[in-house]
Amino acid sequence: MSDGMKKIAFVVNPISGTQGKELILKWVDEKLDRERYTAEILYTQRAGHAVEIAAEKAREGVYAVVAIGGDGTINEIARSLVHTETALGIIPCGSGNGLARHLQIPMEPKKAIDIINEGVTEIIDYGKINEIPFFCTCGVGFDAFVSLKFSQAGKRGPLMYLEKTLMESLKYRPERYEVEMDGNTTRYKAFLIACGNASQYGNNAYITPQATLDDGLLDVTILEPFTVLDVPALAFQLFNKTIDQNSRIKTFRCQSLRIHRTKPGVAHYDGDPVMMNETLDVRIVQKGLKVIVPRNAGKDTSNVLARAQYYINGLKQLNETIVEDIATKNKAMLDRGKEQIRKLKKMNEQ
Secondary structure, three states, rough: OOOOOOOEEEEEOOOOOOOOOHHHHHHHHHHHOOEEEEEEEEEEOOOHHHHHHEEEEEHHHHEEEEEOOOHHHHHHHHHHHHHOOEEEEEEEEOOOHHHHHHHHOOHHHHHHHHHHHOEEEEEEEEEEEEOOOOOEEEEEEEEHHHHHHOOOOOOOOHHHHHHHHHHHHHHOOEEEEEEOOOOEEEEEEEEEEEOOOOOOOOOOOOOOOOOOOOOOEEEEEEEEEOOOOHHHHHHHHOOOOHHHHOEEEEEEEEOOOEEEEEEOOEEOOOOOOEEOOOEEEEEEEEEEEEEOOOOOOOOOOOHHHHHHHHHHHHHHHHHHHHHHHHHHHHHHHHHHHHHHHHHHHHHHHH
């Protein structure tokens, strides 16, 4: 290997996402610029293994560690690369791909490999929730609750996430929070509190649509209690990057905040659920991670109307199911009531 060659470690999570990885590795072998880079392929064997692999590669001083996986794999690798000279690369193949989408890294693996070949890097911020690093979003409330249910579902993919989101929204009840910032405490009854370093959860669902990765600030979105009538507008605005304009939403920016809740419970970081205490400290760390990015990231041209309609159609189907279920229950209650009336009449006749 000549002195000018750069070493890249490709870390594969074989169980992340919804697609196989062997074809992606075949494309890496065929398309990686062998005049500039040498490649090493490594497979994760358990949760947390990517953290160890990336830390070792950073110590070796490799040029980049490329995640072939989803947001969980990216989080594990990135947390070991912060404040090092080793860059994070991404070939997205997870369920949400939040960081990749924010960075406008193509979802098509061949095109993502082209980005790696170009070798353009930027330094981005990252966040911490109770000292656990995150790179897209973290939060408490409904989104954390759904992430827990999603992690237990076994199956992956946007359809499963949609199903869990819609079904659990029927049962979830808003909680009371105290949010402390700059010495001031504000109380909220909220459906969720999301803290964004990047703009979205994944799947182009923009929960903190104005967030940028290099401004040294967290974007905080608080969704207050809402009714069924609010859901279509909220769903549309989530995908249309305008949820911050909804009257049920409170937003602000800060470098750090403390969230108090009434009891311990689930929180999430980059979509991974974790049980935490009543108090959550969230803060931004500036200029901490080198990332391989597209040379000229263009405007997001994906069809936001189609994405929003996809969720609204799901809500419509769920509503029809609910109405049908309510009608069935009401009929059963009416039948029971009629039976009770017949019994009372009999007793009176006797």
